[in-house]
Structures are given as structure tokens and as C-alpha cells.
Amino acid sequence: MQQESPLSEATPISPSSQQASIAASESNHNNDITSTKITRKSHRKSRAGCKNCKTRRIKCDETKPHCANCKRRQVRCDYYSTPTTTSTSISGNHDDGLHEAGALRISEIELTYHWTTSTCHTLSANASGAAYWQNLMVDVGFTHHHVLRLMFAFTALHLASCRPDRRDEYDAIADQYYEHALASVTHDLANINFSNCDGVFVSVQLICFVNWARRPRRGEYLAFGEHGRSEWLVMFRGVRTILKSRDVEQFEKTQAPNVRAKHRPLTLASEPDGYEKQFQELREHVSFTSGPAEHDDNIRAVDILQECYSNRYGGQDGEYHIAFSWLYRMDDDFLERLQQRDPLPLILYAHFAVLMHDMERFWYMKGWTHHVMSGIFAALPREHRSWIRWPMATVGWVAP
Structure with missing residues (x-):
């Protein structure tokens, strides 16, 4: 036989006591609900996340030092950082935490x-x-x-x-x-x-x-x-x-x-049509329009650029960076005027872009020639744009 609880013993209950009991019961019930609402564990919301997960627009669990997504895909996670006790050297000649100890x-x-x-x-x-x-x-x-x-x-x-x-x-x-x-x-x-x-x-x-x-x-x-x-x-x-x-x-x-080192010649490239005549006219234009202070520098820039053309299309120079020897040999004053978008340096830079176009056989140079030409065209005043028609046509760039 099931044992009865002492609280179940029959005792007389008055109406007022009964009402008080009901009120107390309802109060306890409401308190339980309130307590439940207060103590309920909320889920964590965060806009943080590693760069890889943000880029791929996927949820990041923010586990450190590697989130689960980066660990699964075997890529470096933003959360990986070197221990604070590791000493580093700005020169980069010491182990400064590039490799995580014990990790493959x-x-x-x-x-x-x-x-x-x-x-x-x-x-x-x-x-x-x-x-x-x-x-x-x-x-x-x-x-x-x-x-x-x-x-x-x-x-x-x-x-x-x-x-x-x-x-x-x-x-x-x-x-x-x-x-x-x-x-x-x-x-x-x-x-x-x-x-x-x-x-x-x-x-x-x-x-x-x-x-x-x-x-x-x-x-x-x-x-x-x-x-x-x-x-x-x-x-x-x-x-x-x-x-x-x-x-x-x-x-x-x-x-x-x-x-x-003197590098081996590159494979001969097709000589741009009419480049010698173009340089003759370009030199005359530069000589006529240059001010006294810039005249010699501008003429020197034309002559060195023509030399680069002759060496490249004559098969004398033979590595990718030879095309950039023109920029390498320019004086700081000339490059400063190019930075300031002076028309004559911009015109010469457009002719240099023809040499750069020959480098687009390398994957890292893809798209640069047309991009540079578009920047030159936009920076040049309208009255000077006729002087870059030849390089534009040679590299196949059409103005918008």
C-alpha cells in the first residue's frame, strides 16, 4: 500500500483559507514563470568571425587558434597568433612565430x-x-x-x-x-x-x-x-x-x-609598325613644346625610350625587367612630373606601355597595359590626346 504524505491528512479548510491558498499557488506559479524567463540561457550572437569565413559568407565558430572552417579547409586562420612570450625581430631574421609549434x-x-x-x-x-x-x-x-x-x-x-x-x-x-x-x-x-x-x-x-x-x-x-x-x-x-x-x-x-649578369636575348618580338617614324615625330614635338627647365630631361627620356625599343625589337636585351629599364633610368624630377600628371611625361609613359604590353605573356602582367593606358588617357587634357593615338592602336586599347 502506497504511503500517504503527511500533507495529505484530512483537515477542515475554511473558505478564507482556501482563497488564500489559491492566491499563494497562483503567486508561486507566476514567480516560477518569471524565474524561468530570467534564468533562461540565451544564445550568443556575434558579428565577429575570421576573414576567410567573412569572405566566403559562412558562419564562423570563432574557435581559436583556428576556427573549424579554416581547420577543415587547411588554410591559415586570422585567429592564429604568436604567443605573447615569443620575442620577435622586425628584421625578420629570427623565428617570429611564422610557424605554429608542433603543427603541420x-x-x-x-x-x-x-x-x-x-x-x-x-x-x-x-x-x-x-x-x-x-x-x-x-x-x-x-x-x-x-x-x-x-x-x-x-x-x-x-x-x-x-x-x-x-x-x-x-x-x-x-x-x-x-x-x-x-x-x-x-x-x-x-x-x-x-x-x-x-x-x-x-x-x-x-x-x-x-x-x-x-x-x-x-x-x-x-x-x-x-x-x-x-x-x-x-x-x-x-x-x-x-x-x-x-x-x-x-x-x-x-x-x-x-x-x-648579362641576360640571354628574348625571343624576337614583332616590331611595332612605324615606331621609328613615330619616335622621330615625338622627339620633334617634345623638343618644341618643352620649357627650358625640362627640355634636356624630356629629350633624354625620349632617347632612352627609343633605345629600349631598339634593344627589345632588335633582340639585344633579354629579360622581363629590361622593358622597365626606362623607368629605372629616369631622373627623380621627371618621375615627379609624371606623378603630377604633366602632359609630356604622360605621353612618353603611354609609349612605354607598348613595351609593357609585350610582357603580358606573364600571368601577373595580364590586364595592366590597358589599365595603364586608360589612366593616361583620363589624366591627359583633351588637346594632348592625339599624341597617344599610336600607342593606343599598337596595344589595341579603345577609348570609352
Whole structure:
């Protein structure tokens, strides 16, 4: 027999007691509901999330050091950060947490493999040049970590061009490595010496490649921009600064041969129709319209540009960067006037774009010629645009 509770004993209950009991019961019930509402656990809402998940517009669980999505896809997550106890060096010559201890960095293995088997071969038209870039990972990259990071950034951009469906992912990886390297390179460039000149010389070249590979951007036209001097031009001129400030003998064995090297000729390209006549007329126009202060610099710019044409289409010079020797040899005053969008430097820059167009066989130069030509056309006053008709027609760009 079930035992009765002592609370169930029969006792007389008055009407007033009954009403009080009902009221107390309702009060307790309401308190229970209120208590339930107050103590109910709410779900976490957050607008945070790693960059990769935001880019792909998927929910991020925000697990650190790697969110679940990045871990599953084996890509670097924003939440990965170096331990606060790890000492770092801005020069990039010490282990500053690039690698997570005890973890297999699949993305970096992928980038290393792709650099050595594919990307390095796109940096030169010659097998010997490709071998030079391939060996730099060991010769320089392992000593100067900003070189290694820029190699990874450039390789990630190469993968982005090869795998458009994963472009956002690889672009994010490239940005992380590029930003990490830039501060170290800038510091070493300002404090260049015998021990770091090799690494800086390679890195400033890689920065130029990375900026090409990032694809054309509105307002950035390599040698000039709508918002001040371009980052690309600063680093491109940095190569000249290094070579002028240091004797070739001060470079270590990995770089001195490259500085002295005479490259093999490229395959002969088709000579642009009528370029000699065009340069004759261009020289006369520049001579007639230049002011006394700029006359000699402008004529020199025309002569050097014509020399670049003759060397390229005559088969004498033979590497990708020979096309850019014109910008390399220009004086700072001329480049400053180009930055200020002076008509004559812009006209000459449009003729330089014809040489640049020949480089579009490299994946990282795709689209740059037409982009630069569009910037020149927009910057030139209408009365000067007739002087860029020939380069426009030669590269196949049509004004809007």
C-alpha cells in the first residue's frame, strides 16, 4: 500500500483559507514563470568571425587558434597568433612565430611546393633565370624571412589565378604574408648594410611582382596614381637605391652574379609598325613644346625610350625587367612630373606601355597595359590626346 504524505491528512479548510491558498499557488506559479524567463540561457550572437569565413559568407565558430572552417579547409586562420612570450625581430631574421609549434602547416607546404615546381618558372623567360628564383628560397629566404613571406604571397596569388573558384581564399593568404613582410623590408631598406642587402634586394623585386599579381586597381597606374606616389614605384626605385648605395662586391655570392649578369636575348618580338617614324615625330614635338627647365630631361627620356625599343625589337636585351629599364633610368624630377600628371611625361609613359604590353605573356602582367593606358588617357587634357593615338592602336586599347 502506497504511503500517504503527511500533507495529505484530512483537515477542515475554511473558505478564507482556501482563497488564500489559491492566491499563494497562483503567486508561486507566476514567480516560477518569471524565474524561468530570467534564468533562461540565451544564445550568443556575434558579428565577429575570421576573414576567410567573412569572405566566403559562412558562419564562423570563432574557435581559436583556428576556427573549424579554416581547420577543415587547411588554410591559415586570422585567429592564429604568436604567443605573447615569443620575442620577435622586425628584421625578420629570427623565428617570429611564422610557424605554429608542433603543427603541420598544410598551406605553407602547398605554397612551398607550388613555388618550387611552378611559380618560380614564371619569373623569367629563361631556364637559368627560373633556377635562380627557385634556389632563392634556400639561399636567401631561410635567412631573411621577409623574402620567404613574399614568396608565399606571390605564390598564393599565382594559385588564385590558376584556381578562380578559390581566389578569395588565396588572396586573403597573400595579403597576410605581404603585410607581415612589408614592415620588415621597409625597416631593412632604411638601414641597409652588408648583412641584409641580399635579402632587401630580393624583397623589393618580389614586392613589385606581388603588386603586379594583385591585379589592376582603380587609381593605381604603376608609375603614377590618383592618390600620390604608388607603392609599386617606391619599391621599384628601391632597387636602384640599393645598387647605387652599395658596391656590387658588397653583395654576397647569391646576388652579385645576378647584379652583373648579362641576360640571354628574348625571343624576337614583332616590331611595332612605324615606331621609328613615330619616335622621330615625338622627339620633334617634345623638343618644341618643352620649357627650358625640362627640355634636356624630356629629350633624354625620349632617347632612352627609343633605345629600349631598339634593344627589345632588335633582340639585344633579354629579360622581363629590361622593358622597365626606362623607368629605372629616369631622373627623380621627371618621375615627379609624371606623378603630377604633366602632359609630356604622360605621353612618353603611354609609349612605354607598348613595351609593357609585350610582357603580358606573364600571368601577373595580364590586364595592366590597358589599365595603364586608360589612366593616361583620363589624366591627359583633351588637346594632348592625339599624341597617344599610336600607342593606343599598337596595344589595341579603345577609348570609352
